[in-house]
Amino acid sequence: MPNLNSTQGLGNGGFWPWFLQRVSGFALIFLVGVHMWMGHFSGLQEVLDGRREELVLYEVVKLRLAQTAFIVVDFALLALVLYHALGGLRSVILEWGPAASQSRSVTLGLILLGIVTFAYGSWVLLHFILA
C-alpha cells in the first residue's frame, strides 16, 4: 500500500497512475542512463583524439539501431518516457485550481498527445532502422 505521508501521496489519479508513474520512473533511470551514455560519452575519446568529428552522427545512430538490443531500448524508452512525462505533466496541471474541474479533458488531451508523439517518434526510429 502507498504511504500517504509521502511527499507525493496518491496524487489525483488513484492507485494505478501513482504506481505506474513510479514503475516507469524507476525503469527510466536505467533506460535514460543507457541513452545518455551512448549519446554523450560513448565515443567521446575518439572525438577528443580527433579520430571522429562529432559524437552523434547519422551513421553512428543507424549502426547502433542495427542492433536488436538498442531497438528494444529505444522503443521502450520512447514509450516509457512519454508515459512518465505526460503523467507528471497531468499531475502538475491538475494541481492548478482552474484545470482540476477539467480533469477528464486534460487526461484525454495528454493521452492523444502521447499517442501522436509515440507514432511520430516510432516513425523516426523506423527511418533509422529501415534506411
Place this chain on the structure above:
Amino acid sequence: MLQRITGLGLVFYLFVHIMVISTALAGAETFDDVLTVLQLPVFVVLDLFLAAAVLYHGLNGLRVILIDLGVGVTRQAELFWACLVVTATTMAFVTYFSFPLITR
C-alpha cells in the same frame, strides 16, 4: 517543488529532442548539419544543465519511491540534501571531463 521544475523542464526538452532527432527524416546530411551545430560549446553547457536536471530528478524520484515504501520517512530532509550533494558532486566531475568539448 524542484522535482516539478526539473520535470517540466525535462518534458519541454523531450519534445525538443524528438523534433531535433526527427530531422533525420529529411536525410543524413540535414541530420548531421543540425547535430554538428548542437555540439557547439554553448550546447555542451546546456547539455550539462540537462544532465544535472536528469540526475536530480532521477535521484529525488528514487527518494520518493523509498519514502512511499516506508523507507526513510523520518529522514526525508537528509535524503533531499543527499540528492543535491550527489548531483552537485557528479556534475562537478562531468563538467571537468566535458571541459575539452567546451573549450575546443
